[in-house]
Amino acid sequence: MTTLEPISEQRPQVFVSYASADSMDAKVIVEGLRSRGINVWLDADEIRPGDHWVESIRTAISASAYFLLLLSKHSVQSSWMTHEVILKELQSRDVTFLPVLLEDCNIPSPLAVYQYFDMRSGVEENLGKLAEALRFTPKIDFEKLSAQTFEQLVVDLLEKLGFVNLQPEIHPRDSGVDAVVEFRQKDPFGAEIREVYAVETKFYRHSRAGLEALRQLAGYAKSDPKINKALLVTNGNLTSVALDWVNDVPKVIGIPIRVIDGTELKRLLLQNTDLVSKYFPPSLSNAS
Template identity: 50%
Template sequence: MENREESVTKKRYRVFLSYASADKEIAHRIVEELRKRGIRVWFATYELQPGDSIAKAIEYAITASDYLVVLLSPSSVNSVWVQKELGAALSRELTSRDITLLPVVIADCEIPPLLASYQLLDLRTDFDQGVTRLVEQIGLVPEIDFSVLDWRAFENLIADLLTKLGFKIIEQEWAIADLGVDIKAEYSRPDPFGVEATETWLVEVKFYRQSRADLRSIRQLVDYMSRLPARSKGLLVTNGQLTSAARNWLASAEAQSRIEIRVIDGTELKRLLLQHKELVDKYFAKKTEGQDE
């Protein structure tokens, strides 16, 4: 007879719903609405059978999903299970699986620091409208198909995104000591004393046809950073995923050289783009329509 845990792994659940047991009623409502719209959801009430290992079944279901929807409430932010599931979702292993995290607020609560940079979907005042927005977010992610872009369009997308995030683009294809940098940008914000401080950012944009970004991009940016004043910062944006070797090398280089380099890989880039639907429409919607004609 087939093991129940094995049967779970053979299914591809588009959405894994993480919630506290105290929120089961509203979680059930959300699942019903998503399934009415044809979205597959892993939900313990439906999927777990007597004798299943809950811990292993949940672990398998998360890694076999495209989206992790986390319901946020006073009960869930203090739930050991939800914290464990959330911690796993933000690990490098699951990031490399390109799982999109969608936090949903269902009751007033303190937002976990790990989710501070995420766009929150709110179901507190209008449940139906909130679910509709959740469905839109789930449907929007597949539109973000980097393969429809070429390297120039991808670089322009990143320049537009940086502008949306508050950066001032100084120059694209900026040269330093005969070495080219894709984007030179500035970001201004008040220091702890209220005085406006401006940071210089060197941005390397790497577009890959394959899914993995190699070590060369990191080495190149570190070389650039070593030639600039200490206040300068580095940013590597890629549509791929960094290899473990690249991440380890970067951590070592930052510790030894005291430089600061921020990496935005394909998974995080999609998260940022979800907050700017106008950019998704500009760079992906028309491309998709054109291919369908």
């Protein structure tokens, strides 16, 4: 069983972002989380008259472990900060992003790639599950793993997420891709959609994922006609230059590149606790 520890009480555990039209739902969520012992930052409670509003929010985000964005028809149209800017801000500050879906809405493309916590069946009915997901953070320390173990962790996670037909790519030197996998789903009319991903894992100990790995992956994906998407999974974060390049590259090569960085990888593992138990047992977490 994985040893769990509460997130530090010295900093706001959860920052909640919402549209003013959703303030009632936000209040219910915040009060429900607080009643379950979770420390939550809400602007209506924390910003005092005379405070610099934007600076207060940035400070609170920096101090938070989680950023909850309540998604609704109102919030997806919010313009106080663009969604791309939000994601860059969170990534630079190592804050875990968790979108919470309140109702059916058109999720902006930068956010659509994230798995959301579904509250469409009712806010109060799902509060317990949300609190359970936030209350503790496993001792996930990627630096305790070897590069080979990290790759196997990624393989197991992809299988959990529904990817199939994983085919390792064996090359005499690093070609920029470790495997090719498929993801299948149904379109609204019942026809099967088959997506083929080129997958690269990058394990870093003291650096960030840069342009070289992304360019190798993009080059490989473009050279193989059966591949229509690319995926980079890393335990680190992208450099700002690499992040900008990822956003622009689909226009150049016609193939979108999805990046799962260390922060998002931890979030995905929180939803697959059996993998946490397998790869981060207490003996490994306590090793010095």
